[in-house]
Amino acid sequence: MPRRPASPRPDDVPGFPARRAALRLLDAVLRRGDPLELALHGAAQGLPSADRALVHAIVAEVLRHLPDLDALIDGATKQVLPDDAKARMVLRIALAQTLALGTPAHAAIATALPLVDGGPRKLVHGVFGTVTRGEPVLPDPPTLPADVIERWAGQWGEAMPQAAARVYAVRPPVDISLRDASETAIWTDALNGTSFAPGHVRLPETAHIPELPGFAEGAWWVQDIAASCAARLLGPGEGRSVLDLCAAPGGKTMQLAAAGWRVTSIDQSKKRLERLTENLTRTGLSADILPADLRQWQPDAPVDAILLDAPCSATGIYRRHPDVLHRIGPRQIAELAELQGDLIARVAGWLKPGGQIIYATCSLERAEGEEQVERFLAAHPDFALLPAQTAELPQGLAPTPQGWLRTLPDTLTDQGGADGFFIARLAKASDQALTMKA
Structure with missing residues (x-):
């Protein structure tokens, strides 16, 4: 009986090291509260400059669209995943690539699944497929976090967070x-x-x-x-x-x-x-x-x-x-x-x-x-x-x-x-x- 070829090791998957670094960076920002720019050095250590730039771009887009990405994930799961669950983190990274950076869906999921080796691969694959088959489009402008909207509206009035969301979608001038x-x-x-x-x-x-x-x-x-x-x-x-x-x-x-x-x-x-x-x-x-x-x-x-x-x-x-x-x-x-x-x-x-x-x-x-x-x-x-x-x-x-x-x-x-x-x-x-x- 012919032997089934061995699955490639995660490090052999093209683009995987950058996605692993993106997961580390996202965790550092959301769980530990580290500033993105400072945490990038440790998370992407050893990667070439092009990959470091990709890591930064992926995580920045996750953070920019986080409430909207989470809404898509929650709409495709029977039970809500904890905010810091690895599966949610990986789905955020995969969906941000596809919906914000234009990465083909098959490439985004191929580099995402090795991040959950030994974990809920079927869940990640299934939720990603459910979301992307619906051909969603991220809102423009992005949705600000609910606590930020409440805090800024309390200080400056209801119109301020609306203006903040509008300019959030525009590239800052130089x-x-x-x-x-x-x-x-x-x-x-x-x-x-x-x-x-x-x-x-x-x-x-x-x-x-x-x-x-x-x-x-x-x-x-x-x-x-x-x-x-x-x-x-x-x-x-x-x-x-x-x-x-x-x-x-x-x-x-x-x-x-x-x-x-x-x-x-x-x-x-x-x-x-x-x-x-x-x-x-x-x-x-x-x-x-x-x-x-x-x-x-x-x-x-x-x-x-x-x-x-x-x-x-x-x-x-x-x-x-x-x-x-x-x-x-x-x-x-x-x-x-x-x-x-x-x-x-x-x-x-x-x-x-x-x-x-x-x-x-x-x-x-x-x-x-x-x-x-x-x-x-x-x-x-x-x-x-x-x-x-x-x-x-x-x-x-x-x-x-x-x-x-x-x-x-x-x-x-x-x-x-x-x-x-x-x-x-x-x-x-x-x-x-x-x-x-x-």
């Missing part, structure tokens, strides 16, 4: 900041872009960054238009001293240096500071760089200005990092808000009388923005909010009635949108004002 703002018209024309402010260009969707004119020469760097507003509110430096705190990878440091500030850039991550150093070298700008924990370090003398880009939930950049919608909840937001409060109170003591603090977070949570500044001002009578002015901001952005800048998912909607940010400018009273108050 903005650049220029080393020399006087060359804005030159670079806008050279790069076929659009400018909303001196020193800013929004690039066409097809732009391939490293190959564009001016990149290698350091004439500009990538930086979302909302993020660029923090340094804009400090204005020209004229040789004055500024601390850029939590500075890496350096967009704001380069803005400040280009505006004539004497910059000291501090970040806890030595690896991220390496990127900052590379960016400064490319652009020919200079700053003093220090790896330090702000809870332990302090300057030798007071400074003229401080830009605190505080550690935050990063929910404002959910379009670029869809993992934050699944990793971040009320507990994480509360913990980060406590850290932010400690940091801004600590660094306030490093400022000269008459100096300014820019407090910024790339968050859509009031606890990390509006509420943070309100608490700080209530506890520090020697500080006052210095309202942002429309003339200081890019076209299409405006300060709130309170005087700070808040960008939301409906900001610059017709031009491609902007990241979610909160930015406030706080001024310390001068010696004369403090004396008069006393």
Whole structure:
């Protein structure tokens, strides 16, 4: 009797190592709460760069469409699979490839089934077949997680999560900041872009960054238009001293240096500071760089200005990092808000009388923005909010009635949108004002 040929080992299945890495990465994000970008290195270790890119693409699409993928899976099973069940994880990966990345169904399931060797292969194969035979189409825009919708609607109203879902389906634009703002018209024309402010260009969707004119020469760097507003509110430096705190990878440091500030850039991550150093070298700008924990370090003398880009939930950049919608909840937001409060109170003591603090977070949570500044001002009578002015901001952005800048998912909607940010400018009273108050 002829012997049946042995089934191929999983590692011999073309494309399987990348799918195994995708499963590890998805587990790290959803079960352990690790950031996608940080967990990618460990999950895809040893894979070539093309496979690493595929791993990232698969998991990013799973996260972007997670509620809709789960709805398809639940509609094809008699009993609901646990959220962290391996079978559900594998089905998410297979369906995301087929429905979002255009992978043929037979190829997606062929690389998925070895992930459940010794497990529920029949279940995975059957559910995948049931779903794909129905020729489903993922909703456009994707459905946001229910808890995120509830949280954002509670803070901003029912229209906000609807706007957030609409822009979630749109590829985020690429903005650049220029080393020399006087060359804005030159670079806008050279790069076929659009400018909303001196020193800013929004690039066409097809732009391939490293190959564009001016990149290698350091004439500009990538930086979302909302993020660029923090340094804009400090204005020209004229040789004055500024601390850029939590500075890496350096967009704001380069803005400040280009505006004539004497910059000291501090970040806890030595690896991220390496990127900052590379960016400064490319652009020919200079700053003093220090790896330090702000809870332990302090300057030798007071400074003229401080830009605190505080550690935050990063929910404002959910379009670029869809993992934050699944990793971040009320507990994480509360913990980060406590850290932010400690940091801004600590660094306030490093400022000269008459100096300014820019407090910024790339968050859509009031606890990390509006509420943070309100608490700080209530506890520090020697500080006052210095309202942002429309003339200081890019076209299409405006300060709130309170005087700070808040960008939301409906900001610059017709031009491609902007990241979610909160930015406030706080001024310390001068010696004369403090004396008069006393």
